[in-house]
Amino acid sequence: MISSFYPPQRTLMGPGPSDVSARVLGALARPTIGHLDPMFLKLMDEIKELLQFAFQTGNALTLPVSAPGSAGMEACFVNLVSPGDKVIVCQNGVFGGRMKENVERCGGIAVMVEDAWGEPVSLDKVEAAFDDHPDAAILAFVHAETSTGVHSDVKALCALAQRRGALSIVDAVTSLGGIEVSVDEWGVDAMYSGTQKCLSCVPGISPVTFGERAVQRIQARTHKVQSWFLDMQLVMGYWGGSSKRAYHHTAPINNLYALHESLVMLQEEGLAAAHARHRHNHLALVAGLEAMGLGMAVDAEFRLPQLNSVLIPDGVDDGALRTALLNEFDLEIGAGLGALAGKTWRIGLMGFGSNERNVVYCLNALEAILQRQGAAITPGKALTAARAVFSQ
Numbered sequence: 129m130i131s132s133f134y135p136p137q138r139t140l141m142g143p144g145p146s147d148v149s150a151r152v153l154g155a156l157a158r159p160t161i162g163h164l165d166p167m168f169l170k171l172m173d174e175i176k177e178l179l180q181f182a183f184q185t186g187n188a189l190t191l192p193v194s195a196p197g198s199a200g201m202e203a204c205f206v207n208l209v210s211p212g213d214k215v216i217v218c219q220n221g222v223f224g225g226r227m228k229e230n231v232e233r234c235g236g237i238a239v240m241v242e243d244a245w246g247e248p249v250s251l252d253k254v255e256a257a258f259d260d261h262p263d264a265a266i267l268a269f270v271h272a273e274t275s276t277g278v279h280s281d282v283k284a285l286c287a288l289a290q291r292r293g294a295l296s297i298v299d300a301v302t303s304l305g306g307i308e309v310s311v312d313e314w315g316v317d318a319m320y321s322g323t324q325k326c327l328s329c330v331p332g333i334s335p336v337t338f339g340e341r342a343v344q345r346i347q348a349r350t351h352k353v354q355s356w357f358l359d360m361q362l363v364m365g366y367w368g369g370s371s372k373r374a375y376h377h378t379a380p381i382n383n384l385y386a387l388h389e390s391l392v393m394l395q396e397e398g399l400a401a402a403h404a405r406h407r408h409n410h411l412a413l414v415a416g417l418e419a420m421g422l423g424m425a426v427d428a429e430f431r432l433p434q435l436n437s438v439l440i441p442d443g444v445d446d447g448a449l450r451t452a453l454l455n456e457f458d459l460e461i462g463a464g465l466g467a468l469a470g471k472t473w474r475i476g477l478m479g480f481g482s483n484e485r486n487v488v489y490c491l492n493a494l495e496a497i498l499q500r501q502g503a504a505i506t507p508g509k510a511l512t513a514a515r516a517v518f519s520q
């Protein structure tokens with residue numbers, strides 16, 4: 129007989145999922161009701177309103193796609209890219225590569241603009257790509273590259289796309305809730321996010337928002353959207369106007385309770401305060417790591433507060449260290465990916481997990497294991513350095 133599954137109580141400081149608060153887990157456990165129950169429809173309206181707040185947008189087409197961030201990504205591409213469309217895709221980490229895959233599977237042509245992993249998207253290179261491809265219909269890029277810990281300039285990139293008559297698709301999976309995201313002010317046409325990063329909700333839902341120009345593009349399509357499940361015109365029959373909602377698919381009811389709760393928490397804290405908290409804890413972590421003698425992989429100007437790429441010092445066994453953190457401290461941090469595999473760790477301070485306790489816990493645990501591995505670090509200084517930031 130297989131018995132019940134009881135997961136260990138970990139501290140999640142990797143690239144996501146992040147620690148989920150007891151308050152959100154409590155919401156998840158409330159009674160399941162029908163997905164067309166009038167009480168549930170009220171919850172749907174509130175979630176849309178809360179997402180508009182989180183995205184800072186008045187976009188009517190703002191809703192949670194019933195699947196993880198990758199589905200939000202796919203929803204943006206399948207609805208906006210028609211066969212033959214040219215899409216300029218910026219790649220400076222893992223997720224730009226997935227955008228390319230999406231474009232090609234929609235029958236589009238991906239024009240790649242590549243930057244080194246650990247650097248932001250270069251505006252000059254995007255400008256040059258538009259010079260070479262003035263017929264490009266869309267510009268796609270990642271706001272917060274979780275694989276490297278770098279943020280790019282959404283406002284400038286979207287303005288550039290608009291000047292060139294192209295729509296913008298922006299990945300905000302890791303940015304939403306952790307750093308500023310201002311869809312309307314920045315002129316973003318389509319954006320998707322995820323619930324398990326800085327919103328600190330359980331994984332499995334992807335908030336998306338489409339602006340007026342994007343909606344027009346969708347309505348002007350002559351090719352059917354290749355995905356039935358993610359076709360926004362169909363999804364809107366369920367999530368759209370509150371008068372008559374038709375069955376499209378069964379919404380993940382309890383996950384949506386959890387999302388609602390996490391968004392209520394964000395609203396209570398306020399966006400500016402949430403961003404400031406992420407920044408403060410990030411600065412304390414970096415101060416501690418640097419006092420220990422570790423280096424950061426990304427220039428200070430482009431660092432994400434919610435995802436810290438740390439250079440692994442020489443002679444340290446990356447895998448063994450992460451295993452020891454997990455086994456001895458119940459602490460998860462992320463490995464480097466792609467070009468940075470084996471060279472960096474990725475320490476997440478996302479959402480509810482961005483707190484003083486996690487910073488201190490992680491610094492202590494890292495120091496203990498690095499010392500045991502005989503790494504060339506300076507023990508005993510990290511906490512003092514972090515505390516100095518906390519007391520500011």
Ligand SMILES: *Cc1c(COP(=O)(O)O)cnc(C)c1O
Nearest residue numbers: 196197198223272274301302322
């Ligand atoms: C995590 C992540 C995704 C994918 O989200 P899933 O929920 O894992 O599907 C996409 N883009 C970025 C930048 C991410 O960090």
